[in-house]
Amino acid sequence: MAVVAVDFDGTLCKFAFPEIGEVEQIHIEVHEIVRICKRRGDIIILWTCRDDRGGRLYLTEALDFCKAYNIPIDYANGYPNPGWEGFKLGEVIPCRKVSADFYIDDHGVNPIHESSIMKLWKANEEIENLKADVKYLREQLDKCV
Numbered sequence: 001m002a003v004v005a006v007d008f009d010g011t012l013c014k015f016a017f018p019e020i021g022e023v024e025q026i027h028i029e030v031h032e033i034v035r036i037c038k039r040r041g042d043i044i045i046l047w048t049c050r051d052d053r054g055g056r057l058y059l060t061e062a063l064d065f066c067k068a069y070n071i072p073i074d075y076a077n078g079y080p081n082p083g084w085e086g087f088k089l090g091e092v093i094p095c096r097k098v099s100a101d102f103y104i105d106d107h108g109v110n111p112i113h114e115s116s117i118m119k120l121w122k123a124n125e126e127i128e129n130l131k132a133d134v135k136y137l138r139e140q141l142d143k144c145v
């Protein structure tokens, strides 16, 4: 069981904030990855800057989108306390930087290693582009040593 944090804008739909973006093939693939994670017992956290402040229900709109597309979300911008002192066990802790084993984000780069979710995406062109970005980043970092 893993905790999977998934971004909304640009990841589950095309970035169009404050509107909800269109859904393209890459987003449909991300939806399916999230469903696969849920089926294997992972906890899914919607991890987004959207909230319901400022006179519009941006977070609720995102959650409604997830419901409409059958994307299983367990928590939004928070996670259950795994047993940390000072918090009630299982209490959902609202947090901007949620703790997760995997983060699925259209702006995410993992310079350390490929995660298993990244391996699932290997055939995707965008991931190939991301790999090229990581290679470039590593080359630049090597030059700094």
Ligand SMILES: [Mg+2]
Pocket: 007, 008, 009, 010, 011, 105, 106, 107
């Ligand atoms: Mg994003």
